Amino acid sequence: MTTAALEHVAVQAARRLLYIGGDWRQGSARTTLPVEDPATGEILCEVADATPGDAVAALDAAVAAQPAWGRSSPRQRADILGRAYQEMSAQADELALILTLEGGKPLPESQGEIAYAAEYLRFFAGEALRLDGAYGPSPDGRGRVLVMRQPVGPCLVITPWNFPLVMAGRAIAPALAAGCTLVVKSSRQTPLSTIALADVFERAGLPPGVLNVIVSSSSGAVTTPLIEDPRLRKLTFTGSTEVGRRLMARAADRVLRVSMELGGNAPFLVFEDADLEAAVEGAILAKMRNCGQACTSANRFLVAEPVVEEFTARLSAQMAGLRVGRGTEPGVQVGPLIDADQCGRLGELVDDALGRGARVVMGAACMFGPGHFYSPTVLDRVPLDARLLREEIFGPVAPVASFASEEEAVRAANDTEYGLAAFVYTRDLDRAIRVVEGLETGMVGLNQGTVSNPMAPFGGVKASGVGRAGGSHGIDEYLETKYVALAAR
Numbered sequence: 321m322t323t324a325a326l327e328h329v330a331v332q333a334a335r336r337l338l339y340i341g342g343d344w345r346q347g348s349a350r351t352t353l354p355v356e357d358p359a360t361g362e363i364l365c366e367v368a369d370a371t372p373g374d375a376v377a378a379l380d381a382a383v384a385a386q387p388a389w390g391r392s393s394p395r396q397r398a399d400i401l402g403r404a405y406q407e408m409s410a411q412a413d414e415l416a417l418i419l420t421l422e423g424g425k426p427l428p429e430s431q432g433e434i435a436y437a438a439e440y441l442r443f444f445a446g447e448a449l450r451l452d453g454a455y456g457p458s459p460d461g462r463g464r465v466l467v468m469r470q471p472v473g474p475c476l477v478i479t480p481w482n483f484p485l486v487m488a489g490r491a492i493a494p495a496l497a498a499g500c501t502l503v504v505k506s507s508r509q510t511p512l513s514t515i516a517l518a519d520v521f522e523r524a525g526l527p528p529g530v531l532n533v534i535v536s537s538s539s540g541a542v543t544t545p546l547i548e549d550p551r552l553r554k555l556t557f558t559g560s561t562e563v564g565r566r567l568m569a570r571a572a573d574r575v576l577r578v579s580m581e582l583g584g585n586a587p588f589l590v591f592e593d594a595d596l597e598a599a600v601e602g603a604i605l606a607k608m609r610n611c612g613q614a615c616t617s618a619n620r621f622l623v624a625e626p627v628v629e630e631f632t633a634r635l636s637a638q639m640a641g642l643r644v645g646r647g648t649e650p651g652v653q654v655g656p657l658i659d660a661d662q663c664g665r666l667g668e669l670v671d672d673a674l675g676r677g678a679r680v681v682m683g684a685a686c687m688f689g690p691g692h693f694y695s696p697t698v699l700d701r702v703p704l705d706a707r708l709l710r711e712e713i714f715g716p717v718a719p720v721a722s723f724a725s726e727e728e729a730v731r732a733a734n735d736t737e738y739g740l741a742a743f744v745y746t747r748d749l750d751r752a753i754r755v756v757e758g759l760e761t762g763m764v765g766l767n768q769g770t771v772s773n774p775m776a777p778f779g780g781v782k783a784s785g786v787g788r789a790g791g792s793h794g795i796d797e798y799l800e801t802k803y804v805a806l807a808a809r
Contacts, residue, residue: 336367338374338535339518341381342528348373353508353537358424358656359646359691367511370534375503375542376549378532382474382501383551385529390471390499394448397497401445403524408438408517415516419485420647422510424655424692425610427647437489437517439774440790447795448497457808464806469799471499472577473553476546478539478567479514480559481507481658482613482714487558488514490774490789491579492521492531498798500554504533505543509658511535547571554578554798558615560712561738561783568786579787579797581615581779583712584740587733588618589755591726592626594745595767600634602769603718606743608642608696609770611655612716613662615784616741616763616771620709621720622729628722632700635718636681639696644687656692657715663692666715673699673706673719683717704732712738726751730758740780741771762788 336352337344345368352366370378408415416430423430454467477491488504495502506514518533536542546552547570554577557567561583571578588606590599606618623631645652657663663686670684683697694715702708702719709719723729733742743765746752756764762780763771772778777788787797 335515335519336365336512337515338368338370338378339515339522339531339533340374340378341384341532342522347371353535355422355512356509356659357421357691358658359648361690361692364421365512367515367535370536370542372541372545375505375534375536375546378503378534379474379476379546379549379552381529381532382503385527386471386474386501389501389527389530390473392499394451397499398445398448400521400524400526401441401448401493401496404521404526405438405441405445407520407523408434408441411516411520412438415485415513417648418512418516419510420655422512423481423484423610424658425647426652426655429610429655430647433483433486436772436774437485440486440490440493443774444493444497444795447494447792450792451498451795451799458805461808463808466804466806468802468804470802472798472800473500474551475500475502475554475556475798476543476552477502477504477556478543478559479504479506481509482610482615484510484513485517488517490778490794491556491558492517494789494795495556495798496526496530498795500798501530502532503546504531505539506533506535508535508537508539543567544570547576548574550574552576556797557581564785579789580785581787581789582740582783582785583738584615584617584780584784585619585710585712585736585738586616586741586743586761587620587622587759588743589729589733589745590621590623590627590631591729591744591746591748591751592624593747594627595747596627596631596634598767599631599745600638602743602745602765602767603635604638605769606765607718608639608654608716611657611694613658613714615712617713618718618743618769619713620733621718622723622732623720624729625722625724628700628720632681632698632720635720636698639698639716639718640682642696644693644695646691654696654716657694658692660692662714663694666694666713666717669708669711669713670697670699670717673702673708676703676706678702678706678708678719704735710736726755730755734758734760737783738780739782740784741765743769
């Protein structure tokens with residue numbers, strides 16, 4: 321079958337409806353919103369556009385399903401998550417193609433995202449069986465202390481466009497394992513992947529109403545009535561710090577429990593004793609995943625003065641060799657940016673850095689033609705006041721600056737409101753420990769360019785968020801702790 325035929329099959333197979341109470345339905349207004357292929361600028365298809373009334377109907381369904389799902393056995397929840405893992409794995413090729421068509425990332429990256437998202441389902445299937453509590457005598461011996469863990473209740477999950485299956489999967493899986501029901505509001509730019517995930521769970525036997533998925537052209541219009549509804553017990557959001565702050569302000573009025581994974585400005589520190597070949601390999605991983613459109617993407621390359629020229633030359637050579645194109649084409653390593661606005665914003669950031677004295681080593685241009693492509697770019701001599709070093713880039717631009725000492729490197733790395741991830745390359749164990757302990761981030765990649773792992777707590781500090789996803793910490797976000805004082809007889 322040709323690539324065009326495969327694309328047609330994938331898009332036709334994708335559901336285009338809202339998933340509410342176990343039913344696939346049109347929005348009550350019966351309007352639709354387009355889904356664009358960022359590699360061509362063409363419209364792939366249109367999906368149902370939810371109204372505030374549809375959002376409330378989704379919450380109604382989640383609330384109605386909560387009592388039975390909250391009382392379901394850990395084994396039942398684990399089995400459903402296990403079957404969902406198997407379903408996702410069986411549909412991996414089709415899901416990856418859908419992800420590439422609507423998000424733009426190269427097909428091998430999409431396949432990696434499917435595998436990564438599926439691992440969250442498998443991991444939390446096990447966590448459902450490991451929910452714990454406590455029992456013991458009170459200090460005076462006159463009673464007993466019982467501590468139990470119970471599901472938080474109905475949750476609203478708002479997912480981003482850049483990793484739609486992973487971000488949805490790592491929120492849905494622990495919530496279901498804990499016994500919570502959900503309303504998932506998908507990004508309007510990549511809704512097909514999330515809708516397909518709902519289909520996966522339906523095939524796995526998830527009861528109606530436990531998971532509900534909506535898509536809307538107006539995120540604020542459909543999420544505000546849910547956040548204000550006293551029946552909602554938790555809000556999980558992945559996205560920009562700007563939007564996260566607004567959501568937290570709304571949630572504060574209800575003292576609504578929140579988990580927030582927000583923006584990043586990850587420093588990539590290379591010390592003079594680093595293995596430069598490994599550092600450059602890690603830099604490509606940390607910078608170019610999803611064309612740099614990742615919250616953990618290396619945003620600032622801070623390199624020791626004795627090796628900055630060699631590192632920059634090696635990095636530029638590797639970046640220059642990356643093949644840019646549509647993600648469905650064989651051998652493509654770098655896809656498009658998500659939309660034209662992101663191309664324009666990236667150009668502004670680069671122009672600002674050049675105006676402040678930075679130098680173009682390679683790239684620094686929008687690539688004309690259909691789609692939203694920006695060339696892989698390396699800039700050096702980037703001053704510390706450049707916007708590129710202060711703001712989240714979200715694109716294939718690597719700004720390089722130098723440092724003279726370890727203390728200066730750590731100080732520069734921490735000079736940001738963000739604190740999601742950092743990367744450190746050094747062969748000195750003592751230095752590694754000092755630097756890792758000194759960095760104000762929630763995650764650190766030490767001599768490796770990735771930090772994501774379903775078994776590990778994913779999250780940041782400062783303006784990069786609240787709470788953790790993944791690992792045993794991930795299910796804690798969806799559990800309440802209840803203490804019972806028992807009288808001893």
